[in-house]
Each structure stands twice: as C-alpha cells, then as structure tokens.
Amino acid sequence: MSASNIKHISCVIIVKDAGHTIKSTLNSLSSFTEVILYDNGSSDDTLKIAADFANVKLVQGGFSGFGETKNKAAEYASNDWILSLDADETLNHEFIESLSSLSLDTACAYQILRTNFYRQQEIKYCWKKERITRLYHRSSTGFNDNKVHEFVLTDNLQVSLLSGLVNHYPYQNLSDFMLKADRYSTLFAREKVGIKKSSPGKAVLNACFSFIKTYVIKAGFLDGYPGLIIAFSHMTTNFFKYMKLYEANIDLEKDR
Secondary structure (H helix, E strand, O other): OOOHHHHHEEEEEEEOOOOOOHHHHHOOOOOOOOOEEEEEEOOOOOOHHOOOOOOEEEEOOOOHHHHHHHHHHHHHOOEEEEEEEEEEEEHHHHHHHHHHHOOOOOOOEEEEEEEEEEEEOOOOOOOOEEEEEEEEEEEOEEEOOOOOOEEEEEOOOOOOOOEEEEEEEEEEHHHHHHHHHHHHHHHHHHHOOOOOOHHHHHHHHHHHHHHHHHHHHOOHHHHOOHHHHHHHHHHHHHHHHHHHHHHHHHHHHHHH
C-alpha cells in the first residue's frame, strides 16, 4: 500500500458531546480523505468543530449500544477498509507511516497499541498499554453486538500488530468518570438483564475486588493521585453495574 492509497481507508468515529477532544482527534486524521463522524445527538460544540474539517462526513443517528452503532456508522463509509476510532483518541505519526507502507490483506485484521491518559498524564499501571483491533475490511468482519466492551471479531482471520500508537484521553476531570460510570453501568444492566444473576452482596464484592485489583495488584498507587481516582471509579462502576442489574432483574420478574 503506497502513501497515496491511504485514501482507500475510511476512518469511522461515533460521537456524542466530545467537544473537548474531537478537535485533537480530527487533527490527527488529516492524512485521510474520508472521516465518517456518526453523531448520536451532541448538544455541545462537537458539530461546530467538525464542520471546520473538509475530510469529515457528518452523519446523525441513534445509539443502540457501542458494537451495533459502530457497525451502523461503518455502513456510511465509501471504502471497505475501516479504521474505527473513538472520539477521544489520536493517532501518532508513526502509525500513519506504518499504514503508508502496509500491504493490506482482507484475510487479516490489524491491531494498534493504545496508550491511556488521565488529562495529559500517561497512566502506566492502572491502564497499561493494550493491543486493540481497529483496522479491518468490512466484507470480512465487523464489531460484535455488545452494548459495552465491544470488539472486532477476528475468528478465522489473521491478526497483525501495526507500528505506532493511538493515544487515548477518556477522562478530563472527575465529572467525566461519574458520567461514564452511570452510562456504562446502565448499558451493562440492559445487556445482561434476564441473562446474568446479581445481588447486593455480589455488587459489594465486585466493587471491593475491583478497587484492590486496580490500586494494589496492578500497583495503581504508582500512578499518583490519578491512580486513586481510577481505582475508586472502577469500584463505583462495578457496584452500580451489579446493583442496576439486580434491580432490572427484579423488574423483569414483576412483569412476567
């Protein structure tokens, strides 16, 4: 794949109220001729910022869970090669260069190494670098239908790691943690209701273990005060996940 052939890859992003990160994300995608921005009803300045980028194609639609929505957004791409990104991620130059020299294979899905940040601080212990599959040919695969913790299906495909990094800036302040904890725990309960059992005791145990795992076992305390925030956020998110599921299962039984 030559440098000019990068135009045969469409970047696809689903977004809602990402005004504080979307400009950096889109700036990192200036080499691509098409960026699909699938908006789920932003009320901040996300759309105004995106309008300044000539390579952005704006689509507006509903949200039905992360996996299904990402697949829906990919349908609007002009190219079959899809590079899926989040609205709080940026690509570094080395990754762009690796695409320029890559010979793409439809029997292969491609991974990127992701580094996570809190504000502008790299988090090295609570969130270690992770391999994520984000580049794929849509005739070969796509995302699963998970409402949360979605991933690209790679059954019967080869998986190759590309050079470079994607930098992830999921939280800018404490309010972001609280908002995402509420959103993700709600999606978890909706996905697992009637399928997975829960109880107040299970909620407490999962919450406590999550804190210990993040702050002690993973040595999150070495990340400084962000490590404490992240560990506490993991604890509260897990508590709300299982308590919301517990209530949802009770309501389901009442309706039967």
